[in-house]
Amino acid sequence: MPTQISTRQKLINAAIELFATQGVTETTTKAVAELAQVNEVTLFRHFGNKHGLLLAVISESAVFQELGEILRQQAQQTHTTAQAIKWYASNRLTAIAQFPELVLSILGEAQQYPVENRRIIGKYINQISRDVAEYLATVMQREQLRSQLPVEKLASLLNYILLGYAIIELATETNELNDREEFLNDLVKLFLGENIVSTTSTENVIDLPANLVHAILQQAKKSGLRDYALVYVLFATGLSPLDITRLERSHQISDPHQHLLQITQGAVRQVPVNQWIMGKRYGSYTRNPLTQWLKSRKDNSSALFVNDSGMPITEQEIKARWQELTKELITPEGKVPVIEQAQQTWCVEMLVKGISIEDLSILTGWSSTKLQPYARRAKEKLALEQALRLDQKA
Structure with a gap:
């Protein structure tokens, strides 16, 4: 027996498809409702407006959803900071690659969103950094390492670099960044470098x-x-x-x-x-x-x-x-x-x-x-x- 998809999920799925193909700005609530085969009033009842729908798309996408719990589980499976950084970077690039057009559309048109919506998007991004900081701190503590930078800032910088890499990879045809494995290894070297030091001393x-x-x-x-x-x-x-x-x-x-x-x-x-x-x-x-x-x-x-x-x-x-x-x-x-x-x-x-x-x-x-x-x-x-x-x- 086929699984029943809720009206809310139908609207989110339709929005993902249209945001990716037409862009957020050009997509209307009417078009989303029609693709989802529901009344436009139903969309307003669930999300308030188009930007409320956009927030739902962001918060419930694979890029954001359950990331904190996934990282907490992975922290127990990962023994070194190098492994932790490489696993997280690879995992996030793979997640972003599932919705490349959507990511490019959201980031490219963000300035056109209401201030409140931009703040909420920023809140989700900050939550990701906090989850990543907790993940890195857990592994680093086990390995008796510490960061010269606050671990929260380390997590934010890691996310900024990953997002920049993803945008370049998605939006250009350059061959310089095609070797993802090489990028991941270089990223680990960059973050470990002199920034990560041992807290263990001789005594x-x-x-x-x-x-x-x-x-x-x-x-x-x-x-x-x-x-x-x-x-x-x-x-x-x-x-x-x-x-x-x-x-x-x-x-x-x-x-x-x-x-x-x-x-x-x-x-x-x-x-x-x-x-x-x-x-x-x-x-x-x-x-x-x-x-x-x-x-x-x-x-x-x-x-x-x-x-x-x-x-x-x-x-x-x-x-x-x-x-x-x-x-x-x-x-x-x-x-x-x-x-x-x-x-x-x-x-x-x-x-x-x-x-x-x-x-x-x-x-x-x-x-x-x-x-x-x-x-x-x-x-x-x-x-x-x-x-x-x-x-x-x-």
């Missing part, structure tokens, strides 16, 4: 000493196979609790020569599951705390980790298990270890072992900028080790 990259790491793993082992495997993955892969919640059994690649986990959301990549953690070997690639946990499972859940009820474990539950396991342990700074320090410890250890920042960037999905403080911390540890060796030779 708050606080990796854990080897004896404390092994003590945490020992506590987890006493607690049970799941907790042991969970803490093992934190220290052996450098994954965040959120990354771990997204893992499924099928994401594990294990053979005598390697043990890998496939990250399928956010920064898509593979990460190694290390045999050696802070100088101590925890099994082999095929027999370790994670493989033993999976071998013991009797449930049918596809999730790599499940809670006591057999449901996929949540980020909050992972953090709760960490707090329980570490509540009686103290760092050299006199504090209880926090779960973020597992990831920091792994990063520093990988750099101390000799991995390059570029390669670590691939494994973590983090930018080289974010990894600079970790590199400095690794150099500090290497310098200290070198000083100790020299002292022992004296």
Whole structure:
């Protein structure tokens, strides 16, 4: 049975078609009503006048509709600021391209609209910038980055550039902007540049000493196979609790020569599951705390980790298990270890072992900028080790 289209939607659809082909100024309410096959009085009852209809077209188009919610969902799937900017730019250009003539008509004739209508259009544009600012702020906070400019201004500038690019792309035959992928990559470079800096400094990259790491793993082992495997993955892969919640059994690649986990959301990549953690070997690639946990499972859940009820474990539950396991342990700074320090410890250890920042960037999905403080911390540890060796030779 065909879906019934409401009278309101018929009028909006007719308006989109006529605004795009004739322009807003040349389109009459009578023509819209006739195309929608309704009485002109009905149009006035729904929208007041032509410009009220125009506002409905704008606010309910794919360019505007549900953007805030889409961005909030995407923020949870995107791990780096570079990915966030590129995804948003590509998404908006695609949305605009669905109604190219309409966009050109609205922008080209905006000066002819009543002041109140222009203000309302401006309100929608400002709302988009606020939604984008919230989206960027969420991803940047997770990546521990900050913008030299207020994030609201960063979002506005991004929208202005995208709109300008879209107009040129739609209104001209120039070949200079035909490579959209190149434009998107250049846009990311432009916005990251010197404007985006790390909020992480050397003093708050606080990796854990080897004896404390092994003590945490020992506590987890006493607690049970799941907790042991969970803490093992934190220290052996450098994954965040959120990354771990997204893992499924099928994401594990294990053979005598390697043990890998496939990250399928956010920064898509593979990460190694290390045999050696802070100088101590925890099994082999095929027999370790994670493989033993999976071998013991009797449930049918596809999730790599499940809670006591057999449901996929949540980020909050992972953090709760960490707090329980570490509540009686103290760092050299006199504090209880926090779960973020597992990831920091792994990063520093990988750099101390000799991995390059570029390669670590691939494994973590983090930018080289974010990894600079970790590199400095690794150099500090290497310098200290070198000083100790020299002292022992004296």
